[in-house]
Amino acid sequence: MFFQLSRCVIAAALLTVLPVANAASAAQAADPLPSWNEGGTKSSILEFVKETTTTGSKDFVPLKDRIATFDQDGTLWVEHPLYTQFLYILSKANDVVAKHPSFAEQEPFKTVLSGDMEKISKLSTQEILRIAVIAQDGLSVEAYNADVEKWLASARDPRWGKPYTDLIYQPMLELMEYLRANGYKTYIVTGGGQDFVRTYSESVYGIPVEQIAGTSFSTQFKYDPAGKAYLALQPELFFDDDFGGKARGIGLFIGKRPYFSAGNSTGDREMLEYTTSGEGRRLGMLVFHDDAKREYAYGPAQGLPETQVGTFTQNLYDEAVAKNWSIISMKNDWKKIFKFD
């Protein structure tokens, strides 16, 4: 966005505005979605963009209203076996116990320190958030971001042996870039932490931090000893950006009903319902993890294994079919999953 903006400033001085359609067709000249197999899903994207950005089309959407929202975990990057943010939070357990030794014998710390991944993976979101709340309490937002950055630089996913920020779905990067090239403003609307995702959203997704809507903790306005003002994280959840909260988050942070939304689990249902309930042509998409060989396979929709992380129920699957949302089969729709494939 900000690179486009830099061109804007010059463009304003040098150019008369051409119809947006030209830009669209220019973007389409080369295949904008090379990692997508030909077929219904890819066609639904190309057709949606063509119909909503071609001047004169009955479904033409003015630039200012071109909003596209994306869930993150399981939609833009790998979420199994456990959300990346949860792994970051678990890595803080030792620091917390070092500061508060009495926690060593209390849950969830006892389980986390045991290193028993079997048991750890069964911890509830509330138990894991309890670690986060204690670990980050009072930190300035800048200090929190710096700590997340440090962790992301060294942490590696055990299956691929790569930084978690390499485990981004290449087809989705192409989709976001294609939408932006056609005037869509791309947002991440995540049940994960807004400040966590903001740490890397610009470098990894090309999405500026101000276009991240997510779950957040309260902050307090404070002064450091030198009298400098800062925001300190507080041990209390402020906004839960999941399920209905995703639609409310869109209202709060964007204030416009998206024309495009992509998710992958029951937590994204309301975001897609809110998007596709709008007037005119809208597109809802759900990434379906049906590729155990190249990534993971989980549901329980279509008989795939049950999971607590990124649950995709048969009920959601049936609603998607009934409402003409596109279901993205990782196995059949994606030529490659990662840039490094």
Add this chain to the structure above:
Amino acid sequence: MFFQLSRCVIAAALLTVLPVANAASAAQAADPLPSWNEGGTKSSILEFVKETTTTGSKDFVPLKDRIATFDQDGTLWVEHPLYTQFLYILSKANDVVAKHPSFAEQEPFKTVLSGDMEKISKLSTQEILRIAVIAQDGLSVEAYNADVEKWLASARDPRWGKPYTDLIYQPMLELMEYLRANGYKTYIVTGGGQDFVRTYSESVYGIPVEQIAGTSFSTQFKYDPAGKAYLALQPELFFDDDFGGKARGIGLFIGKRPYFSAGNSTGDREMLEYTTSGEGRRLGMLVFHDDAKREYAYGPAQGLPETQVGTFTQNLYDEAVAKNWSIISMKNDWKKIFKFD
């Protein structure tokens, strides 16, 4: 913004990026602030923009970090004798009493229906918000926006006999446009209602609704009888974007510390402190209403009359001087106040 974005799309295809400094000097060729008198205040703006946008300057700020935040009431448009949004809320009292006749004898409705402006202007914010809460309860955000739009189209300010959206300070419009022409992303950070300001922000200020941070009520995700999803306003304050809340709102909605902030009252103190506590060159500005002849004069700073609406204390004035914030004298710094002057 979205017009610039439309140019972006074409620029991406046609242009190699020129240094931003060229755009800046292009913008400066003609006086970008014609409604500002020459002098210290105008110079502080020109110098700030030059130093933060000229490649090679030690205070150069990358495009992605160029964030400028503006309070609205009393900073961008007239707030006396009463906030425009309060006048809208008061106009709802009759509808509420028509629906709930028993309220006619209860405060604040009794006072509002009396039409006694003297008493009405003494109602507390809590009393006025009570009317809002009842009037808008359950409305979809779209229905609320449509109602505000309808009111703005017919309501007239008694002193100038003009729509409230004409009572915008021309020098501030020029300042926002000048900052945008130099790559700054302009936001409104208001103690007023986020949804209220979003109704007209694009047409009046050229600021898209997603760049409005403000006070908001909770919403609920609901389905209409046809099964369409929408957001319904709830009778409960969700976020109070005033005083420390303005700094917290910047963290929540923008996630970056601004380089420029403008306000006009004690409610903007923390926003300016947060902005100017950042590293490098920052600019904080306060509009001082010292022009009873062309607009209004109130303080109580510098011996001007006390007011409950847009209070500017001597303490804030002294902090501004001590911290090198620019105090904008409406009387001395502005050639004209309104476009129609």
